[in-house]
Amino acid sequence: MSKKQVNQIHNSINRVVHEPVRLAxxxxxTSAKEVDFNFLLTTLGVTxxxxxTHINKLETTGLIEVKKEFRGKVPxxxxxxxKTGRRQFQKYWENMKALxxx
Amino acid sequence: MSKKQVNQIHNSINRVVHEPVRLAxxxxxTSAKEVDFNFLLTTLGVTxxxxxTHINKLETTGLIEVKKEFRGKVPxxxxxxxKTGRRQFQKYWENMKALxxx
DNA sequence: ATAATAGGTTTGTGGTAAAAACTGGTTTTT
DNA sequence: AAAAACCAGTTTTTACCACAAACCTATTAT
Numbered sequence: 311m312s313k314k315q316v317n318q319i320h321n322s323i324n325r326v327v328h329e330p331v332r333l334a335x336x337x338x339x340t341s342a343k344e345v346d347f348n349f350l351l352t353t354l355g356v357t358x359x360x361x362x363t364h365i366n367k368l369e370t371t372g373l374i375e376v377k378k379e380f381r382g383k384v385p386x387x388x389x390x391x392x393k394t395g396r397r398q399f400q401k402y403w404e405n406m407k408a409l410x411x412x
Numbered sequence: 413m414s415k416k417q418v419n420q421i422h423n424s425i426n427r428v429v430h431e432p433v434r435l436a437x438x439x440x441x442t443s444a445k446e447v448d449f450n451f452l453l454t455t456l457g458v459t460x461x462x463x464x465t466h467i468n469k470l471e472t473t474g475l476i477e478v479k480k481e482f483r484g485k486v487p488x489x490x491x492x493x494x495k496t497g498r499r500q501f502q503k504y505w506e507n508m509k510a511l512x513x514x
Numbered sequence: 515a516t517a518a519t520a521g522g523t524t525t526g527t528g529g530t531a532a533a534a535a536c537t538g539g540t541t542t543t544t
Numbered sequence: 545a546a547a548a549a550c551c552a553g554t555t556t557t558t559a560c561c562a563c564a565a566a567c568c569t570a571t572t573a574t
Contacts, residue, residue, distance in 0.1 A: 318457050320456065321432075321457075329561090330422035330425040330511075333422065333511045334422045337510075347522080354420070356563080358521070358522065359522080359523075359524085359564070359565075359566090360563050361521095362522055383571060384521095384572075385520060385521060385522090385570085386520080386521090387521065387522085400513060403512050406508075409436060411439070431531080448552095449551075450551075459534080461532075461555085462531070462532050462533070463553090464553055465532085466531090467553095486539095486540065487553090
């Protein structure tokens with residue numbers, strides 16, 4: 311392995327994507343049709359506050375889209391990955407491969 | 413993808429390994445024969461203090477071994493990955509694969 | 515009436531990455 | 545001889561960030 315190849319690779323790692331809980335959310339969103347707050351909550355096993363924070367981060371950075379609606383009188387929030395999100399998720403993994411074992 | 417398969421996967425991610433600079437160090441150490449402080453410094457492009465901290469973390473968690481010697485009167489420090497380090501690096505990537513796109 | 519659900523926000527704690535400054539010596543340059 | 549640069553860090557400071565716990569408003573189920 312040459313110096314150039316490894317040089318600065320850690321700088322290419324997108325920290326927003328890199329966080330494990332957010333990685334899991336993005337992974338789920340790449341394959342699932344519909345995903346709502348409760349599904350993520352039970353699937354990931356995190357606290358509500360923590361989940362809300364991660365979702366917020368993903369939304370404000372444009373990686374996911376949030377849809378809020380009322381089902382009757384009950385609020386219901388669902389999420390989907392954006393085109394940018396999908397691209398960045400792919401790109402993240404391309405960069406990570408440079409740090410994986412051969 | 414089933415719920416069970418994703419459930420809690422983010423908890424399996426070893427945070428010591430997960431940090432990009434440390435990932436890069438471990439990647440280098442899996443293939444390089446000899447690696448010293450200066451090589452890492454110039455290759456990674458981080459500050460000395462930052463590098464020393466990461467090295468410390470890797471040493472105290474048993475992932476790398478530090479060898480200090482004098483070359484004449486000049487101190488020289490070199491590093492190698494431990495058996496545990498190699499195993500954990502492998503394991504980390506196995507776990508990460510569950511979060512990668514198909 | 516009470517508890518549970520839904521989808522959060524706010525607050526507080528602790529950990530951590532990273533840069534900058536400092537250290538104490540050695541070697542090289544001028 | 546003095547200055548600059550190298551070696552391998554430690555210490556200090558800054559600033560962010562993950563996570564948990566508590567709180568909130570409203571609705572629905574028992």
